[in-house]
Amino acid sequence: MTTAKVWKQTQAFDGVPKLNDFILEEETLPGLQENEILVEALYLSLDPYFRLLASPDQSLPGEQVARVLQSKSPEYPVGSLVCAHLGWRSHTVVNVTTPRVFGTTVDLINEVPGLSPSLWLGTVGMPGVTAYLSFFEHCDPKPGEVLVVTAASGAVGSIVGQLAKHKGLTVIGLAGSNEKCDYIRDLGFDHAINYKTEDISKALDLVAPSGVDIYFDNVGGEIADIAYGKLRDYGRVLICGLISDYNKSPKELEKVTNWNKVILFKQLTIKGFMIFHSKNLAEFPRVRQEIVTLIQKGQLQTKEHVTDGFDKMPAAFIELFTGSNFGKAVVKA
Ligand SMILES: NC(=O)C1=CN([C@@H]2O[C@H](COP(=O)(O)OP(=O)(O)OC[C@H]3O[C@@H](n4cnc5c(N)ncnc54)[C@H](OP(=O)(O)O)[C@@H]3O)[C@@H](O)[C@H]2O)C=CC1
């Protein structure tokens, strides 16, 4: 008999999630049926989108890297590592033939010497593939252009900025502390703006006096509103995330500018991107390999914010909304 520790939500979130919105429970797991495996979580991912998807009626969402402890599926031998949407659980019995949330599967990890398997939750996983696909396939980037990216030191933003530098763009990152700004400059970003202490509009005018070609939006709200105002003719906006909105009720959302006339006259393109759509899922193996190669060549730096202990899941999740994470947020179980 295996006992699993499982985090559950006690009540609907109201504003920024609080520690008492979560409770840790225990579950006794059943024995294995055909095609089932028992896995133990090694690393669990914390992602901003949980804030919008989580509900007290459902288990808490999210991917984890886990080790197979028992197996009734020959393709998933004991000891192998998997990456899958299993939620906030220490142990799970999962049927490997049943598609999981968003049509995802239980993926075997082909370990790469020198790379921590936790990266399959970050740069080598969903956030890295998001950055790669959304930048290359939806931003139409051209050498010499100017790109602005927000949440720039984070899982998605730091990769977008580095890829844009490799492509020959001028890259401006916005981040929430001087330490984060120093980090993205070290990554090769041309300019870093601390959006908490600087006048964003003036700072952008200073570093991009001729305007911006691509705004890669991870935050939405007031910051996005300022960035839209800096776009030049044929500018592009890729809406990847809106983290500044996730904890707000509809009434609390900032009033933003009506940009329609500017979109028309400047012939701007505004696109949304969601990684877990079948077209993007099919691209994971190819893009994962491209990303691993870039890391191995030293052309892509990764940064993780690892919190030790499954019992710290809620606290580590809340940190995403205070900016206390510095790099891809993962919990080591
Ligand atoms: N469309 C898609 O398919 C996907 C979208 N996303 C989105 O990308 C964005 C970044 O996610 P991810 O890289 O995983 O997370 P990060 O690693 O960037 O962590 C979140 C960061 O967001 C910043 N932040 C938090 N609150 C605010 C706020 N109110 N205003 C401005 N910045 C804020 C903080 O950095 P700082 O200290 O700089 O403020 C924080 O560290 C999110 O919006 C997420 O939803 C992610 C994956 C896939």
Ligand SMILES: CCCCCC(=O)/C=C/[C@@H]1[C@@H](C/C=C\CCCC(=O)O)[C@@H](O)C[C@H]1O
């Ligand atoms: C829930 C909206 C999140 C906005 C941006 C974001 O972080 C996306 C993250 C995706 C996430 C989206 C999850 C659910 C969308 C459901 C839409 C629907 O059809 O109802 C998931 O795809 C993994 C992250 O990449």
